[in-house]
Amino acid sequence: MTSTSLLQPRFKQLKTLRALAIGLAIGFTAPAFADNLPEVQRLIKQGQYPQAMEKVDAYLSSRPKDAQGRFLKGLIFTEMNKPADAIAVFTKLSEDYPELPEPYNNLAVLYAQQKQYDKARTALEMAIRTHPSYAIAYENLGDVYAKLASQAYDKALQLDNSNSATQNKLALIRDLITTSGKGNVKPQQAPVAAAPAPAAQPAPAPAAAAKPATPTTATVVASTAGAAATPPAPAAAPAAASTAPTKAAASPNGSEEVTKAINAWADAWSRKDMKAYLGAYASDFDTPKGMSRKAWEQEREQRIAGKGGKISVSIDSPQIAINGDKATAKFRQHYKSSGLSGSTTKTLVLVRSGSKWLIKEEIAR
Amino acid sequence: MRIKLRYLMLALAATVTAGAVAKLSDKPGDPKHTGNTPASGSSLARNAADALGATSPFATVVSDAGPEETLARIFAEIEANRLGNALQLTEALLHQHPNYRLANLIKGDLLLARAQPIQTFGALSDAPADKVADLRAEALVRLKAYREKPPVDFVPRYLLQMEQGQRHAIVVDTKRSRLYLYENDRKNGGRPRFVADYYVTQGKLGAEKQVEGDKKTPIGVYHVTANLPKQKLADLYGSGAFPLNYPNEWDKRQGRGGSGIWLHGTPSDTFARPPRASDGCVVLTNQDLDVVARNLQVGMTPVIISDSVEWLSLDDWNRERDELNKTIDGWRADWESRDTDRYLKHYSKRFKSGDQNFDEFATQKKHVNAGKEWIKVKVNNLSVFRNPGKEEVVVVTFDQDYRSNNLDNQMKKRQYWLREDGKWKIIYEGSA
Numbered sequence: 001m002t003s004t005s006l007l008q009p010r011f012k013q014l015k016t017l018r019a020l021a022i023g024l025a026i027g028f029t030a031p032a033f034a035d036n037l038p039e040v041q042r043l044i045k046q047g048q049y050p051q052a053m054e055k056v057d058a059y060l061s062s063r064p065k066d067a068q069g070r071f072l073k074g075l076i077f078t079e080m081n082k083p084a085d086a087i088a089v090f091t092k093l094s095e096d097y098p099e100l101p102e103p104y105n106n107l108a109v110l111y112a113q114q115k116q117y118d119k120a121r122t123a124l125e126m127a128i129r130t131h132p133s134y135a136i137a138y139e140n141l142g143d144v145y146a147k148l149a150s151q152a153y154d155k156a157l158q159l160d161n162s163n164s165a166t167q168n169k170l171a172l173i174r175d176l177i178t179t180s181g182k183g184n185v186k187p188q189q190a191p192v193a194a195a196p197a198p199a200a201q202p203a204p205a206p207a208a209a210a211k212p213a214t215p216t217t218a219t220v221v222a223s224t225a226g227a228a229a230t231p232p233a234p235a236a237a238p239a240a241a242s243t244a245p246t247k248a249a250a251s252p253n254g255s256e257e258v259t260k261a262i263n264a265w266a267d268a269w270s271r272k273d274m275k276a277y278l279g280a281y282a283s284d285f286d287t288p289k290g291m292s293r294k295a296w297e298q299e300r301e302q303r304i305a306g307k308g309g310k311i312s313v314s315i316d317s318p319q320i321a322i323n324g325d326k327a328t329a330k331f332r333q334h335y336k337s338s339g340l341s342g343s344t345t346k347t348l349v350l351v352r353s354g355s356k357w358l359i360k361e362e363i364a365r
Numbered sequence: 366m367r368i369k370l371r372y373l374m375l376a377l378a379a380t381v382t383a384g385a386v387a388k389l390s391d392k393p394g395d396p397k398h399t400g401n402t403p404a405s406g407s408s409l410a411r412n413a414a415d416a417l418g419a420t421s422p423f424a425t426v427v428s429d430a431g432p433e434e435t436l437a438r439i440f441a442e443i444e445a446n447r448l449g450n451a452l453q454l455t456e457a458l459l460h461q462h463p464n465y466r467l468a469n470l471i472k473g474d475l476l477l478a479r480a481q482p483i484q485t486f487g488a489l490s491d492a493p494a495d496k497v498a499d500l501r502a503e504a505l506v507r508l509k510a511y512r513e514k515p516p517v518d519f520v521p522r523y524l525l526q527m528e529q530g531q532r533h534a535i536v537v538d539t540k541r542s543r544l545y546l547y548e549n550d551r552k553n554g555g556r557p558r559f560v561a562d563y564y565v566t567q568g569k570l571g572a573e574k575q576v577e578g579d580k581k582t583p584i585g586v587y588h589v590t591a592n593l594p595k596q597k598l599a600d601l602y603g604s605g606a607f608p609l610n611y612p613n614e615w616d617k618r619q620g621r622g623g624s625g626i627w628l629h630g631t632p633s634d635t636f637a638r639p640p641r642a643s644d645g646c647v648v649l650t651n652q653d654l655d656v657v658a659r660n661l662q663v664g665m666t667p668v669i670i671s672d673s674v675e676w677l678s679l680d681d682w683n684r685e686r687d688e689l690n691k692t693i694d695g696w697r698a699d700w701e702s703r704d705t706d707r708y709l710k711h712y713s714k715r716f717k718s719g720d721q722n723f724d725e726f727a728t729q730k731k732h733v734n735a736g737k738e739w740i741k742v743k744v745n746n747l748s749v750f751r752n753p754g755k756e757e758v759v760v761v762t763f764d765q766d767y768r769s770n771n772l773d774n775q776m777k778k779r780q781y782w783l784r785e786d787g788k789w790k791i792i793y794e795g796s797a
Contacts, residue, residue, distance in 0.1 A: 142480045149476035153489045156470035157496045308482035337482075 040072050049080045067097050074106060083110050094126070101127035101134045108140055117148045135344045135364060255320040258327045258350055261357040265348075266313040266333075272305050282351055282358035312336045315346075325352040326360075333364075431564060431653065432458055432465065433511035439471060440508065448475055465636035467500045467507075499639030506542040506640050507564055515545060515559055519676040523586070523669045524557040525686045525759065526749035533660040534667045535628075537565060537647055538674040539572040539582055542640040544649065545674070546657060556679070563657065566631075566638040566648035572672040574611070574645055577623035582645050583611045586750045586760040587668045589628065589661050603630020604651040605658055609668055614793055615752065615760070615781050618717065628668065630654040671753035689749050689759060692782070692789045697742045705734045713783060713790035738770040757784035762797050 036059045043052035053076050060069045070093050077086035087110050094103040104127035111120035121144050127137035153159065261280065268276035278297055287296040304311065318331035326349065333346040349361035435458045442451035452475040458468045474488050486504075487497030515521075521536045527549040534557060536545045544565045547557040567582040568574070574583035589607040598606055606629035612621050623645065630651040631638055637650050647670065649657060660666070677685065696711040709727050716723040734740075743766035752758035761780040767773065779797035782789045 145476045146480035149473040149480065149489070152469045152473035152476060153492065155464065156466045156468075156473055156487075156500065157489070157493055158466075159493075308484065 037068060037072065040069075040076075044072070044076060044079060047079075049076050052076050053080075065096065067093065067100065071102065071106075074103070078106070078110065083114060086110055094123075098126075099130050101131040101137055104130070105134075105137050105140060108137075108144065112140075112144060112147065117144050117151060120144045121148060133343060135342060138342060254322055255327070258320050258322065258329055258357050259318060261350060262315060262318055262329055262331070262348060265359065266315050269304060269313040270311055272307075272311060274301055274305050277304065280359055281362075282353060282360045285359060286361045307337055309337060326350070327352075327357060431507070431650075432462065432468070433507045433564075436467070436504065436507055437511045440504075443475075448478060451475055462636040464634060467503050467637070470497070470500050499642070502640045503542075503564070503637065510541060510543050510562060510564065515562070516676055518679055520557045520559075520679065520682050521545065521547070521669070521671075522675040522677045522682070522685070523671065523751045523753060524667075525682070525689060525751055526747060527555055527557070527667070528746040528748040528762075529555075530662075530746065531665050531667065531748065532662065533560070535657070535661075535669065536674055537567075537582075537668070537670040538672075539567045539584075539670065540673045542567065544647065544653075544657070546660060548660075556682075560660075561656070563649055563653040564637065566640060566642050566646075568643055568645040569641050571641060572670070574623055574626070575621055578644075579623070580644050582643070582647060582670060583609075583616065583621070583623075583626055584670055584672055584753050585611070585613060585616060586752050587611055587613060587626075587670065589663055589666055589668060592658070592661070592663050593627075595630075598629075600632045602627070603632055603648075604654050605630055607658070607661055607663075614779065614795060615758065618781075618793060628654075628657075667748070667750055669750060669753065674753075685751075686749065689761075689782075689789065690747075693744065693747065693749070693761060696791070697744050700742050701740050703734050703737050703740055705731045708734075711789075711791055713785055713792045716790075716792055716794075718794050736771065741768040742766070752781070758782065758792075759789070 036055065040052050040055045040059070043049070043055060053073070056069055056073045056076065060066060060073065063069065070089055074086050074089035074093065077083070077089060087107060090103040090107045090110070094100070094107065097103065104123045108120040108123040108127070111117070111123060121141065124137050124141040124144060127134055128141065131137070265277065265280035268274075268280060278300065283293075285293070285296075287293055291299070312335070314334045316332040316334075318329040320327055320329045322328075329348045329350065331346060332343055334343045336342075344364050347361075347363040348359050349363075350357040351360045352358075435454055439451050439454045439458070442448070442454065452472065455468055455472045455475060459465060459472060462468065470487055474483055474486065477483050477488055486501055523536060524534050524547060527534055529549075529551065531549050533549065534547045536547065537543070538545070542565055544563045546560040546562065548560050550556045550558040569580040572582045572584055574581040587609040590610050591608050593602075593606040593608070595602075595604050606627045609626045609628065611624065611626040625646075627646045629646055629648055631648060631654075638648055642648070647668075692711075696708070699708045699711065702708070705727075709730065712723060712726070714723050716726060718726060721729070745764040745766060747761070747763040750760045752760055759782045761782055763778055765774075765776050765778045767775070777797045779795060780791050781793040783792040784790075
C-alpha cells in the first residue's frame with residue numbers, strides 16, 4: 001500500500017529523534033541543577049539506561065516536581081522499552097505542566113508506537129494548542145493523521161495492512177536505540193532574544209514570544225535539520241513564488257551574497273525545482289540524523305515535488321554572521337502548502353564553495 | 366482545498382438526477398412520469414439550495430434512523446470547506462456504527478486531507494477502484510434519498526387496494542436502492558400512508574431477474590412466505606430473513622427461473638453493503654431489517670419490487686382503484702348472471718390456468734353453467750396490486766365464496782388482469 005510505505009520511513013527515522021531532541025533541549029534550560037542532568041544525558045547517549053535512571057532518580061528525590069528531570073526519566077523509560085512507564089511519566093508531566101508541548105509530543109510518539117493513533121492525535125493537538133507554532137508537533141500530527149487515514153481506509157476498503165504495521169513498530173524501536181547513541185543533536189546556548197529579526201508577520205505565536213513562562217521556549221533547540229523541514233502553523237499571505245521580501249545588505253562583507261543564496265533556495269523550494277533546491281546544499285550537508293544523502297534527497301523530493309498543490313516559502317530578513325568561508329543565517333521562515341502552513345525560526349549554516357554559498361547545516365526549531 | 370471540488374461534484378451529481386421528483390411534485394398531472402427527465406435549470410438550482418436545510422414534508426413521520434441525515438451534513442460541511450466539522454460528524458457516525466465502511470472512507474479522506482492534498486473521494490492511492498466505486502454509489506443513492514422523500518399526497522401506483530388484514534405494504538425501488546414502508550390507513554379508506562424508507566442492496570447485476578444465477582433482483586408483486594430467525598441463519602443474512610414467493614404465477618408464466626429471493630439483513634463485518642452486491646436478494650442493514658420485520662406478516666404483507674416506482678396523486682390513485690374495483694365486480698356479477706358469454710368476455714384469449722387454455726376453459730364453463738339454476742359469488746378481502754413493468758398487469762387476490770344450487774366452494778383466488786386494447790382481461794387465475 002503506497003500510503004503506508006510512504007509513511008513508514010518517516011515514522012522510523014523522525015519520530016524518535018524528534019522526541020529525543022526535545023528532551024535534551026529541556027535539559028539545557030535548567031540553569032540551577034544543570035550539572036546533574038548533562039550527566040544523565042551522557043549516560044543515555046551511551047545507552048547506560050539503568051545508570052541514567054539511577055542518576056535521574058537521585059536528582060528527582062530532592063526535587064520531585066522538576067520538569068526536566070522527569071522528562072529525562074520519561075525518555076529513559078522510552079529507551080528501556082517501557083512504554084507504559086514512559087507514558088505514565090509524560091502523562092503526569094503534561095498534567096502538572098499543561099503549557100509544555102514536549103510531553104504531549106512524546107506521549108504522541110509513544111502512542112503512535114503502540115498504534116494508538118487516536119490518542120496520539122489528541123496529545124499532538126494538545127501540544128499545538130499550547131504552542132501554535134510548534135513545528136514538530138505539526139509534522140508528527142501530519143504523520144498521525146495519515147496513519148489514522150490509513151486505518152480508516154483499511155476499514156472502509158477491507159485492506160489488510162497488519163503485517164506492514166507490525167514491521168513499522170519494530171523498526172521504530174530499533175531506531176530509537178541507534179539514535180540515542182548518536183550525538184547529532186546540537187544544543188545551542190543562543191538566547192532567543194538575540195535571534196530572529198523581529199518577524200513582522202501576524203503568525204499566531206512566534207516560537208520565541210509565545211509563552212514567556214515556559215522555560216523551553218527560551219532556548220533555541222538545535223535539532224537536526226530536516227526534522228522540521230516542512231514547517232507548519234498558519235502563515236500570513238501566500239507569498240507565492242515571488243519570494244524575495246528580504247532586503248539584502250543588512251551587513252556588508254558578503255552577507256548580500258548569502259541572502260541571495262538563501263532567497264534562491266526558498267524560491268527553488270516554492271517552485272518545486274528540485275534540482276535547484278538540492279543544488280543549494282553542499283555535498284557534505286549534514287543530513288538529518290545521519291541519513292544517507294540519497295535517502296534524504298528522496299525524502300525531500302517526496303515532500304516537495306511529490307506534494308500536490310502550491311508550496312510557498314518565504315523568509316524574513318535574515319541575521320547573518322560571516323566568519324571566513326562560513327556563514328550562519330538566522331531567520332523566520334514562512335511555509336505554506338495546501339495542507340499545512342506555518343512559521344518557524346530557522347538557522348542555516350552555509351559554506352563558501354567557489355562563488356557560491358551552499359547549505360551545510362539546516363536547523364529548525 | 367481540492368477535496369472540496371470533487372466532493373462538490375459528487376453532491377451535484379446527486380442533485381442532477383434529483384430534479385425528477387421535484388418536477389413530479391410540480392406537475393402532478395402526469396402519472397407516468399418515471400423520473401428520467403432531466404431537471405430544469407431552475408429546479409436544479411433550487412435543489413442545490415435546498416439540498417441540506419430542506420425539511421421534508423414527511424419529516425414528522427419518518428422514523429428511519431439511518432445515516433442519511435448525518436451524511437448529508439457531512440457533505441455540506443465539506444462543500445463549505447469546514448473539514449473539522451465534517452470530521453467530527455463522521456466520527457460521531459462511526460461511534461454509532463463502527464464498521465460503517467462509507468463513513469470510514471470519508472474519515473480517511475478528511476484525515477488524509479490534513480496530511481496532504483487529496484484529489485478525490487476515496488483519495489488513498491492504490492485504493493481498490495471497485496470498492497471505492499461501491500461506496501461512492503452508496504453515498505450517492507443515500508444522499509439522493511435524503512433529498513427526495515416521496516412526494517406528499519402521492520402514493521406508489523402499485524398499492525391500489527390492500528385488504529383489511531394487511532397492515533403494511535413494502536415497495537422497493539431498485540433504481541433508487543430504496544425500500545418504502547407504507548401503512549394501510551384503514552381509517553382513510555385503505556389509503557397507503559408513508560411510514561419510512563430505507564437504503565437497500567439489490568443484485569450485483571441489477572433488477573429484472575430472468576434465470577437462475579443471473580444475480581438480479583426480480584421485479585413483481587410478492588409477499589413474504591416465512592420468517593427465518595437469526596439463530597437459524599448464516600452470518601451473511603444478518604439479523605433475519607424473509608423469503609419471497611419468487612417466482613410467482615406470473616413469473617412462471619413468463620418463463621422466469623431461479624429461487625431463494627429473500628429480504629434479509631447484513632453480515633456482522635459491515636454496517637451496510639453496496640447498492641449492488643447480492644445474488645438477487647433485497648438486503649437491509651440489520652437495524653432497518655429489525656424495524657421492518659416488526660411490520661411484516663408472513664403470507665400477507667405485499668412486497669412489491671419495481672425498477673422505478675411510479676407515483677400517483679391521490680385523485681389518480683382513486684380513479685384507477687375505482688375502475689378496477691368496478692371491473693372486478695363486473696366479472697363477479699356476470700358470473701352470477703349465468704350468461705357465460707358475458708362472463709367469458711372478462712377473459713383474455715391468451716388466458717391460461719394450469720393446463721387449460723381459453724377454449725378449454727370456455728367449454729368447461731359453458732358446460733358447468735348449463736346445470737346452474739342460480740349462482741352467488743362473494744368476493745371478500747380483496748387486494749389489488751399493480752404489477753411493475755412494461756405491460757399493464759394487476760394482481761388481484763381475494764377470498765371467493767361461491768354458492769350455487771348444486772355446489773358450494775370457498776377458496777382463496779388469485780387473478781392476473783392484463784389491459785388489452787384498453788380493457789382489463791383476466792389472463793391467469795388459480796388458487797392462491
